[in-house]
Amino acid sequence: MKEYIEERVLTIADYIIENRATVREAAKQYGVSKSTVHKDMVDRLEEISPSLSREVRKVLDVNKLERHIRGGMATREKYLHMKG
Secondary structure (H helix, E strand, C coil), X not given: CCHHHHHHHHHHHHHHHHHCCCHHHHHHHHCCCHHHHHHHHHHHHHXXXXXXXXXXXXHHXXXXXXXXXXXXXXXXXXXXXXXX
């Protein structure tokens, strides 16, 4: 694996763990696609650092469980702003 990819993977992994960030938030922060972040976190990180990969997986699993709540809140905010 190329060195710059490995550095990106580790940097994004640290960001996700420290900020409890979603894949979407991490992608926006680092200027890469959601697909790239997902591939980095699910496939490449396991190869580089299995222990770090487990930590990221915990955050991503929590995010996955909560996404319907965030989606509902976003929709609620959208309609509240439309009224006002």
